[in-house]
Amino acid sequence: MNNRIRCLLFSVTILLAGNVIAGDWKTAEPGWRYEFPRDHQVHREFKTEWWYFTGNLFDAFGRRFGYELTFFRHGIRPVAERDPKASRFIVDDLKFAHFAITDVDGKQFNFDQKMNRGAFGESGFEAGERLAWIDGWTLEEKGHDAFDVAAATSFGSLRLHLRGTKLPVVHGENGVSVKVAGGTSASHYYSMPRLETTGEMIIDGATRSLGGETWFDHEWSSSQLGKGEIGWDWACLQFEDGAALMLYRMRLESGEVEQSSSGTWIAPDGTTTLLRAADFQMTPTAFWKSKTTGAKYPIGWRIVLPAQHTEFTVQSVLDDQELRLGAVTYWEGAIDASGSRKGKPIKGRGYLELTGYAGTLGETMRGR
DSSP, rough: OHHHHHHHHHHHHHHHTTSOOOSSOOOOTTOOOOOOOOGGGTTTSSSEEEEEEEEEEHHHHHHOEEEEEEEEEEEESSGGGOOOSTTTTTEEEEEEEEEEEEETTTTTTEEEEEEEEOOTTEEEEEEEEEEEEEEEEEEEHHHHHHHHEEEEEEEEEEEEEEEEEOOOOOSSBBBBBESSTTTTTTEEEEEEEEEEEEEEEEEEEEEEEEEEEEEEEEEEEEOOOTEEEEEEEEEEEEEEOOOEEEEEEEETTSOOBBBTOEEEEEEETOEEEEEEEEGGGEEEEEEEOOTTTOOOEEEEEEEEEEGGGGGEEEESSSSSEEEEEETTEEEEEEEEEEEEETTEEEEEEEEEEEEESSOOOOOTTTOO
């Protein structure tokens, strides 16, 4: 089946899934007690979940590559309504994944997706060391702080070992990351902001040994975007001095920013600070317009954190890092950051995600 037909069928599946009447799904509520490695695993009682890996890697000659590998689960039937004796062709969860490689020096960006009902075990969640898999794309847990990820497609392949050098960071307040001020849209959300990464990539027919850092997000919820919300601008950054940062802005149809937008400042010693909407400023400084979708993305930013005495600019390493995946189209790519903190220069790398610029955001995409 060619990719265009697969994308069309996937789009139809997403739309049909969006019309399924919600059943007895668990909602994200204050007081969740995170435990690891337990919470690296699947949370089937929630409707939507994703395991999200983004990183900046270098080969032995200093050539830089960005990568994204994401596994999504979108529930169709609540756990209480599932019949273990039912036909294997009945879909309880939509299973899909996204994979992209940014070749910075080669100025190339390639992406792909997979989807599979898993009737014969081709895709699924949580079986031994495997946390998630779809065909040959896999996520395996190697203890409480390490993972193996692998993916292969027409433009290249990746096989990496990831080892945590910092403890997981829980976002939000009292175990909940709120997406709508005064509303019920929320998730349980944590990150492992610094995963030491080693492995290899095959691209352009050549095998390259790689090293660098990965950022891992894991999030689960049963709610969608709030009323009037059309998308978000999200960034993760790993600074050379050991600090790290996650920020997201939820955008409204009015053009304003939802006041539930937030982030987490992670000091070099691992101490975390919750950043509310009033605690940071994100101002677009550069834009790129897609010739394919017509979407105009803010790919450059000026970010100010007054309490941390920090300000810096963010710029994409490549303008076109748009994933055009049928029902879901978004921009996600590698970025650089430079600026100052307490009068001293700082530099960093990370990833930027921009959603809702190419039309209505599909229900199955995550809500930071």
